[in-house]
Amino acid sequence: MQIAGKLVLVTGGTDGIGRQIALQLRDLGAEVIVTGRNAERMARARSDGFEAIAADLTGPDGIEAVLRGLAVRSIDILVNNAGMGAEHDFRVAMPDPAQDERTIWLNLHAPIRLITALMATLQTRPEAMIVNVTSGLAIAPSAGAPVYCATKAALRSYTQSLRAQLKGTSIHVLEALPPLVDTAMTTSRGGRKLSAQACAAQIVEAMRSNADEANVGMVRMLKAVNQIAPWLVRRIMIGF
Numbered sequence: 001m002q003i004a005g006k007l008v009l010v011t012g013g014t015d016g017i018g019r020q021i022a023l024q025l026r027d028l029g030a031e032v033i034v035t036g037r038n039a040e041r042m043a044r045a046r047s048d049g050f051e052a053i054a055a056d057l058t059g060p061d062g063i064e065a066v067l068r069g070l071a072v073r074s075i076d077i078l079v080n081n082a083g084m085g086a087e088h089d090f091r092v093a094m095p096d097p098a099q100d101e102r103t104i105w106l107n108l109h110a111p112i113r114l115i116t117a118l119m120a121t122l123q124t125r126p127e128a129m130i131v132n133v134t135s136g137l138a139i140a141p142s143a144g145a146p147v148y149c150a151t152k153a154a155l156r157s158y159t160q161s162l163r164a165q166l167k168g169t170s171i172h173v174l175e176a177l178p179p180l181v182d183t184a185m186t187t188s189r190g191g192r193k194l195s196a197q198a199c200a201a202q203i204v205e206a207m208r209s210n211a212d213e214a215n216v217g218m219v220r221m222l223k224a225v226n227q228i229a230p231w232l233v234r235r236i237m238i239g240f
């Protein structure tokens with residue numbers, strides 16, 4: 001895909017992986033609109049040259065806010081990046097059902113709602129793309145974050161159906177599967193982390209080459225092993 005001249009919407013484009021995707025697409029000549037909530041990060045996004053739409057995507061009001069912000073403009077690329085995840089363990093405490101619902105909304109409902117709302121517009125564009133950011137944990141879950149892993153596996157499944165439906169149309173569907181990346185989401189986690197910039201670079205490269213999947217960093221190896229020994233990947237990932 002030719003990035004220059006495209007109008008792109010990146011949800012959660014004010015920080016982390018989304019911000020790096022936005023910056024790299026901007027540097028390739030795209031016009032970028034980002035969404036976020038935090039006022040300081042929104043201001044930074046504006047000084048980076050992005051239009052920033054304030055929207056909490058844990059409910060339908062946030063979707064309405066994004067659509068109002070876009071007004072009549074036709075985007076070419078939708079990057080469903082905003083996401084969150086909390087760990088919990090039933091052996092230690094009960095989860096907060098409200099927190100679980102917010103996670104399910106942000107990680108799964110919001111991408112589906114945005115795709116549905118923007119599909120008619122995307123269909124009018126000569127070259128369009130939908131990018132859904134899932135996770136290596138969509139391939140096999142960890143025990144520590146059951147709701148997060150379930151939302152990512154569901155979004156992966158949705159993305160695969162969507163790609164099959166849109167095959168041969170002007171809308172390309174890309175799934176981006178990051179590994180552990182050094183962002184605000186993972187500050188409490190140890191282990192080797194990829195930089196958000198390097199992660200975004202691999203996602204943007206997959207966009208440019210119209211790949212079906214961006215298997216970022218270690219996820220590439222995970223996918224390869226999963227072809228041969230899925231049981232091994234499940235065993236490794238469940239303890240992750």
Ligand SMILES: NC(=O)c1ccc[n+]([C@@H]2O[C@H](COP(=O)([O-])OP(=O)(O)OC[C@H]3O[C@@H](n4cnc5c(N)ncnc54)[C@H](OP(=O)(O)O)[C@@H]3O)[C@@H](O)[C@H]2O)c1
Pocket residue numbers: 011012013014015016017018035036037038039041055056057058062081082083084085106133134135136177178179180181182183184185186196
């Ligand atoms: N980091 C990793 O290791 C990793 C690994 C695999 C997959 N991923 C996925 O990659 C995506 C980006 O993750 P990240 O690590 O870059 O996260 P991050 O650094 O925490 O950034 C999240 C972005 O989403 C926005 N956001 C958070 N909650 C939101 C809400 N309720 N409504 C609207 N926007 C919200 C944040 O802005 P505000 O806070 O201002 O709203 C921020 O711009 C997510 O889908 C995540 O699941 C991350």
